[in-house]
Each structure stands twice: as structure tokens, then as C-alpha cells.
Amino acid sequence: MKPVAIFRHSPLVGPGYFLEFLNAQAIPWCLIPVDEGASIPRSPAEFSGLCLMGGPMSVNDPLPWIAEELRLIQDAVVLNVPVIGHCLGGQLLSRALGGRVTLNPVKEFGWSALQVEPPGLARDWLGVTEGAFPAYQWHGETFSLPEGAVRIMTNEVCANQAFVIGPHLGMQCHVEMTKSLIEEWIRNWANAFGDQAGLPDSVQMPEEQLLHLQTNLREMRTLSTRLYTRWAKGLCGYSG
Numbered sequence: 001m002k003p004v005a006i007f008r009h010s011p012l013v014g015p016g017y018f019l020e021f022l023n024a025q026a027i028p029w030c031l032i033p034v035d036e037g038a039s040i041p042r043s044p045a046e047f048s049g050l051c052l053m054g055g056p057m058s059v060n061d062p063l064p065w066i067a068e069e070l071r072l073i074q075d076a077v078v079l080n081v082p083v084i085g086h087c088l089g090g091q092l093l094s095r096a097l098g099g100r101v102t103l104n105p106v107k108e109f110g111w112s113a114l115q116v117e118p119p120g121l122a123r124d125w126l127g128v129t130e131g132a133f134p135a136y137q138w139h140g141e142t143f144s145l146p147e148g149a150v151r152i153m154t155n156e157v158c159a160n161q162a163f164v165i166g167p168h169l170g171m172q173c174h175v176e177m178t179k180s181l182i183e184e185w186i187r188n189w190a191n192a193f194g195d196q197a198g199l200p201d202s203v204q205m206p207e208e209q210l211l212h213l214q215t216n217l218r219e220m221r222t223l224s225t226r227l228y229t230r231w232a233k234g235l236c237g238y239s240g
Contacts, residue, residue, distance in 0.1 A: 001237035002048040003028040007069065009055030009088060010035050012184060016176040017221065018051060018086075021228045025240050040068035044076035048235040052089025054174060058141060059091045059101040070096045082167040082234035087139055090162075090170035097146035097165065104142040104158050110204025111216050112137050114153040114161050114173065114223075121164055122152045125230045126223070133223040134216045135161070135173035137202075138185065142172055157202045162227075167234030175224035179217060182209065 004022060006015050006029055015031075022029050027048075032038050035055075044050060050073065059066060073096035076083050085093040091101045113132045116122050123129045133153075142158050145151055146165060153162035153173075162171045186206045232238055 001028055001235070002046060003030045004049040004051055004235070005030055005032055005041065005044075005047040006051045006053065007032045007034055007089070008053050009057065010053075012188065013054045013056075013088075014181065015051065015053060016178045016181045017224055018084075018176045018228060020178075021225065021232075025232060025238075027232065027235065027238060027240075034065055034069075040065055040072055044072055044079055044081045047081060048237055049082040049084065049231075050076050052083065052085040052092050053176075054087035054089060054138070057088065059088065059095050066092070073097075077166075077168065080167065080234075081236075082169075082231060084168070084228075084231050085170045086176055087172060087174055090172050091141065091143045093168060093170040094143035094146050094149075094163075097149070099144040099146040099149075101141055101143050104140060106157050106200040106202045107140045108137040108158055108202045109139075110137060110202075110209045111135070111212075112155050112157070112173075112202070114155050117150075117152050117154055119150055119152070121150045125152055125164055125169070125227060127226050134219050135175055135223065136177045136182065136216075136220065137173055139172060143170065157200075167231070169227060169231050171227075175220060175227060177217070177220070179213060182213065182217075186210070 111134050114135045116131050118129050149163040149165040151163050189206050
């Protein structure tokens with residue numbers, strides 16, 4: 001089986017639980033550390049799937065690797081190589097498929113409740129057609145739904161939280177988070193918010209994020225495991 005390529009765009013935004021899932025399923029993987037200057041592969045054909053992680057930059061920034069990664073995603077869609085995107089990664093997938101990335105009405109940091117959208121694809125990907133899951137957020141931008149995409153999760157402050165199109169999954173939220181990742185991001189809180197005055201309710205203070213950390217992580221793990229399990233079904237050579 002060919003490996004899943006994991007694209008890391010920032011040293012602080014690693015694959016977290018997604019990597020744990022791949023290892024538990026004996027799915028081979030390789031890391032593409034874009035943050036260290038790694039070249040974007042020329043073809044997706046050497047991989048069984050592409051995983052796009054988050055990052056502090058915008059898809060709209062004039063960074064040379066963004067155009068190269070968008071091209072790779074487009075080629076993967078043509079070749080039916082499954083793509084999964086987390087936060088910035090979901091924005092890259094949307095943009096590659098013709099969507100737009102713009103400022104969200106408000107910044108969203110910390111825990112939020114994601115509502116399941118009722119179409120049949122929600123049952124296929126989530127195992128349910130209604131209800132809510134906690135998910136971790138760290139974003140100020142959002143993506144539009146590309147043509148042909150179906151939204152499967154939403155919330156009150158950011159409508160497009162997760163979409164699917166064929167075997168591909170784009171997410172605005174961070175379902176890959178682990179306890180150590182969240183604690184590391186919170187240590188960098190001052191870099192994101194130097195002045196805490198006037199922040200919207202959708203931005204949780206660090207102490208609030210940590211208050212029910214273990215419970216939220218456990219419940220989010222149910223969500224991420226269902227999503228990753230369904231996505232992995234599209235990987236060529238995977239029979240799990």
C-alpha cells in the first residue's frame with residue numbers, strides 16, 4: 001500500500017490523533033514538512049491519500065508552495081486519490097475545487113459544538129443524521145462550499161465546518177487535536193491575542209478551554225475516529 005502524505009505547514013500544527021489513527025490501522029505514511037522547505041511532490045500518484053494540516057497563514061497569501069499544493073490537490077481529485085484537510089487544509093481543498101476563502105464573521109478559538117447536517121451523507125460519514133459533537137477551533141477565516149460539495153457539519157458562528165465531495169473531506173475544525181497539542185497552542189496564546197479586550201464569545205480564554213479538556217477530547221475522539229475511518233475506506237489498498 002502506498003503511504004498517505006501528511007503536509008505540515010507549521011511546526012506547531014502536527015497531525016496529532018490523525019497519525020495515531022494511521023498507526024493503529026497499520027496505514028503507511030510519510031511527512032512532507034512544508035514548514036521546513038520541503039518540496040511539494042509533482043504527482044499524487046505515489047500516495048494512497050493526501051492529508052493537509054493547518055497553519056497560521058492564509059490560503060490567499062502569496063506563498064509559492066500554496067499554488068503548488070493547490071495543483072497537487074486538483075490532480076489528486078482527478079486521479080481519485082482521497083484528500084483530507086484540517087482547518088487551513090480544508091480551506092486549501094475548498095480553494096482547489098473552486099471555492100473561496102474569506103474572513104469568518106468572528107474569530108473562533110477553543111471548543112464549540114458542531115451540529116450534524118441531516119442529509120444522507122452525514123450518516124455515511126458520521127454514523128448519525130442528527131446531534132452535536134464538541135470540536136476544537138483555531139481560525140479567523142472560513143471556506144465556501146465548492147460546487148458539488150455537501151456540508152455535513154455546521155455551527156452558529158461558522159456555517160461551513162465540514163464538507164465532503166466524493167472521497168474527499170474538508171474541515172474547518174481541528175478534530176486531530178491531542179492534549180499535548182492543545183496545551184502547546186495555549187502556551188502560544190499571547191501570539192494570537194496580545195490584547196484580550198473586546199474578544200467575541202466564540203474566543204474562549206485558555207482556562208475555559210482546559211476546564212473540561214479530557215471530556216471534550218474523549219467526545220471529539222468519537223467524531224474524529226468516525227471521520228477518519230470513513231475517509232480511509234477510499235484509500236487504494238486499504239482493507240480495514
